[in-house]
Amino acid sequence: xxxxxxxxxxxxxxxxxxxxxxxxxxxxxxxxxxxxxxxxxxxxxxxxxxxxxxxxxxxxxxxxxxxxxxxxxxxxxxxxxxxxxxxxxxxxxxxxxxxx
Numbered sequence: 001x002x003x004x005x006x007x008x009x010x011x012x013x014x015x016x017x018x019x020x021x022x023x024x025x026x027x028x029x030x031x032x033x034x035x036x037x038x039x040x041x042x043x044x045x046x047x048x049x050x051x052x053x054x055x056x057x058x059x060x061x062x063x064x065x066x067x068x069x070x071x072x073x074x075x076x077x078x079x080x081x082x083x084x085x086x087x088x089x090x091x092x093x094x095x096x097x098x099x100x
Contacts, residue, residue: 002036
């Protein structure tokens with residue numbers, strides 16, 4: 001699967017990028033039909049410090065409809081974990097619809 005990571009309002013270090021790629025690639029065990037994914041990490045400067053100001057958005061390109069999830073958290077790792085949980089549910093539901 002092709003994983004494309006974009007960041008806005010900050011520069012991600014390699015540790016965060018590797019973490020995101022590892023988490024996204026684990027979605028293949030639920031559905032091997034994922035074509036590519038786009039991850040957008042955003043540091044929302046308009047919110048106060050130490051609040052849920054880290055946003056993670058993921059778009060999965062799959063046959064049929066694309067799947068999308070967006071979460072906010074105190075850290076990017078927590079936001080990505082929440083997004084992955086939401087996408088796992090969506091993938092299982094989508095897979096169920098593909099079966100006759």
